[in-house]
Amino acid sequence: MAPETDYLLAVEGLTVSFDGFRAVDDLSFYLDRNEIRVVIGPNGAGKTTVLDLICGRTKATAGSIKFDGAELTRMREHEIVRAGVGRKFQTPSIYEDLTVFENLEISFPRGRSVFGALAFRRDSEVSDRVEEVARSVFLHDQLDRSAGTLSHGQKQWLEIGMLLIQNPALLMLDEPVAGMSVSERVKTAELLRRVIQHRSVLVIEHDMGFVESIADKVTVLHQGRVISEGSIAHVKADRKVVEVYLGH
Template identity: 50%
Template sequence: MSALLEVDGISVSFDGFKAINGLSFSIGAAELRAVIGPNGAGKTTFMDIVTGKTRPDEGRVLWGETSISLLKLNEAQIARAGIGRKFQRPTVFEDQSVADNLTMALRANRGPFAVLFWKPSRDTARRVAELADEVGLADQTDRRAGELSHGQKQWLEIGMLLAQEPRLLLVDEPAAGMTLAEREQTTTLLKRLAQTRAVVVVEHDMDFVRRLDCKVTVLHQGAVLAEGSLDHVTRNPDVIEVYLGR
């Protein structure tokens, strides 16, 4: 099976510091992957490169069945190509309802005339209801987003990303600040989403990673230190020394 995303030998330096150092990574079209590593391992920079926020000094980032170079695209083009990123802090329109947040996120013609004369259709309402149901907010659609719990805001933002119909989701520390019940529901959601798309979860919480029950990539000093099941990587002496032992 060919990879949906293939990162090949990327390196990038900031003021002489090598944040990413010959990193290679690939993920299939329907796969869940956890990325872990100590602070400064390069996790955020890796996501910045994939989404076009940072340009590597060397290496390749290839996307899709036709191996398009993401390095030739800007951030907006990469998002339209099917890569969605969720940051750690949820960014939703707090004064708008859950349904309105999801409606605004839907893929649509964003030209000035299309926006000016836009009216919600039956298809729009149906798709919004589907998205709300998919992220566990079916009974919250009329609620103002600012009234939601932290976990519910995280799910709403995931729903807003799903509205863009991404093929790859990059999710940064989704478990942070969640209750135990919310964490369990988030685990279920991410595992279900990975049945039909690629999902990369960057996470520090090892208990949450264990619940995901997926392949784990360990980064250290901007490169892949180990890869495999959580049990496999946590038995690796190098991983124990640089990450788990601290």
């Protein structure tokens, strides 16, 4: 189907319909290695659905998603993760009953099979890496705390940390700064600028200031289709984009 490319992620002809309603309609886009792409669009444009499709949470009706040469539409969720795709959910999704350390440790990419998990040992490699990641997400002095007691912003950071420890080649973030205080936002932007090095990132975000500060390229979705793509300046000047946002 899709020709071999040197893109990290190649989405082609992607379509999904729920009861006849096409949430994503014949969507194609390409993501380079080490590129930072922000997906924007009005509510209901299908942004989160695109992330769901890439990470296997929703099965595509038609089309292909090629990641590093592998066809993701035929893989199960955990296989997609192991192939190197990490995904952060819109609302913080962490294990409230476990400590911060345990949250990060579970995400450490070793012992992921049943018996691997039984034999898993908490050696220095694990604890060093957990500490390192905890430091980068500002949680190194909270390691023994139950994650359920963290603030909203800290939970978001913890989830980002849980992705970092997997060291994914493609990082997908769904509204990483939503619901954060202004100071948390600043810290998160700094965090993201640091972690997005050496990997490709796909971000959904509404906060235009934040988008401008990190994006290489912007894709604008509307009703499940791409209506504009390019640099921020290009997209901002695009009449169709302006219509979509003002027409509502």
